[in-house]
Amino acid sequence: MSSRSHLFSPLTVGAVPTPNRIWMAPLTRSRAGQPGDVPTELNARYYAQRASAGLIVSEATQISREGQGYAWTPGIYTDAQEAGWRRVVEAVHHAGGRIALQLWHVGRVSHPLLQEGGQPPVGASPIRAEKTECFVVLPDGTPAQVPVEAPRELSQPEIRRIVGEYAAAALRARRAGFDLVEIHGANGYLLNQFLDLRANQRRDEYGGSLPNRARFLLEVVDAAAEAVGRERIGVRLSPNGVFSDMSVEGSLETSLYVAAELDRRKIAYLHIAEPDWAGGSPLTEEERGALRRAFSAVLTFCGNYTAARAEAAIAAGVADAIAFGKLFLANPDLPERFRRQAPLNAPDPSTFYGGGEKGYTDYPSLDAVGREAQRGANIRK
Numbered sequence: 001m002s003s004r005s006h007l008f009s010p011l012t013v014g015a016v017p018t019p020n021r022i023w024m025a026p027l028t029r030s031r032a033g034q035p036g037d038v039p040t041e042l043n044a045r046y047y048a049q050r051a052s053a054g055l056i057v058s059e060a061t062q063i064s065r066e067g068q069g070y071a072w073t074p075g076i077y078t079d080a081q082e083a084g085w086r087r088v089v090e091a092v093h094h095a096g097g098r099i100a101l102q103l104w105h106v107g108r109v110s111h112p113l114l115q116e117g118g119q120p121p122v123g124a125s126p127i128r129a130e131k132t133e134c135f136v137v138l139p140d141g142t143p144a145q146v147p148v149e150a151p152r153e154l155s156q157p158e159i160r161r162i163v164g165e166y167a168a169a170a171l172r173a174r175r176a177g178f179d180l181v182e183i184h185g186a187n188g189y190l191l192n193q194f195l196d197l198r199a200n201q202r203r204d205e206y207g208g209s210l211p212n213r214a215r216f217l218l219e220v221v222d223a224a225a226e227a228v229g230r231e232r233i234g235v236r237l238s239p240n241g242v243f244s245d246m247s248v249e250g251s252l253e254t255s256l257y258v259a260a261e262l263d264r265r266k267i268a269y270l271h272i273a274e275p276d277w278a279g280g281s282p283l284t285e286e287e288r289g290a291l292r293r294a295f296s297a298v299l300t301f302c303g304n305y306t307a308a309r310a311e312a313a314i315a316a317g318v319a320d321a322i323a324f325g326k327l328f329l330a331n332p333d334l335p336e337r338f339r340r341q342a343p344l345n346a347p348d349p350s351t352f353y354g355g356g357e358k359g360y361t362d363y364p365s366l367d368a369v370g371r372e373a374q375r376g377a378n379i380r381k
């Protein structure tokens, strides 16, 4: 067996057989078609280039206008968006891949400029996220990073409405052909705000105790599972993450509670975004082990992994798969590069968000590099 044998062993993710354990992490790229935040042919090409991933998890995709916190991110709440995503999924399937749609509501990480009628954003409690910015287009047409505004507190009927919007988005995703949906419970967005001891100061049954703080997320999971089947559902959590002003206090305990509840619900997978990419301290081996014991289906970790670390985590039985963010962004054929232990392209942060093909669909694959080298050799002959 080669030193990469675990990474290249097949894995069944709920209803979906996958050929390897190298996942593409969800990556916001802010290149949806305008107006309407509709996925385009360019987006389809980008994802199809990365179809050799065991599973692609799409960029975070808002389930409603209210759920948007950044300009130019795609949605999954209009017919045009569903049709745009269908073209993306068809391109990925045609290239032999599998893809999950990450369902997103940003909650308080937004701004009136992104909201219907200039309303404030919504959240668990009326507490503004400190040192947190969102991305808007100003009234004069200039794009700008601006501090988020204070949210207003969601009422219980509104929470029920949003649960329904998640289920409707999951259904649209399946209609568009997605193999799975991933509920974004990480990185300081709405469901994470409800889990968080500081952002959630509610006194009703959605705040206070652990079961109360987890209630909204679990209601979303149950509604989505009823819509598309539990074997099509994944959840992303970020224990100890501090992104968008989340508190570390009680965070791991909360994630372990949620992991155990998700285990009982027999969903397809749990995806752990490790904190260190966004300023938090890395998870310890004990913390990863505790998550492993709490969740028995497919468990995936993400954050600063290399092929060697990923192989070791799977070999040790801690992880079933590993997701790669920046490496997959810059290397469309990442599994093949891992297999051949080939050099990796470096990601260019200046083109992460917004723009066109540059820094998006123009990272070369090994084959393209090989053809270039061959052409160079022919010219020199």
Ligand SMILES: Cc1cc2nc3c(=O)[nH]c(=O)nc-3n(C[C@H](O)[C@H](O)[C@H](O)COP(=O)(O)O)c2cc1C
Binding pocket: 025, 026, 027, 028, 029, 058, 059, 060, 102, 184, 186, 187, 236, 273, 274, 277, 302, 303, 304, 305, 323, 324, 325, 326, 327, 352, 353
């Ligand atoms: C440009 C960029 C966009 C990201 N967008 C998302 C996103 O839409 N949803 C999400 O859950 N995480 C998002 N993340 C976090 C990544 O999924 C991943 O957790 C992080 O990059 C760490 O993994 P890496 O070290 O392999 O890049 C993003 C990260 C980057 C760099």
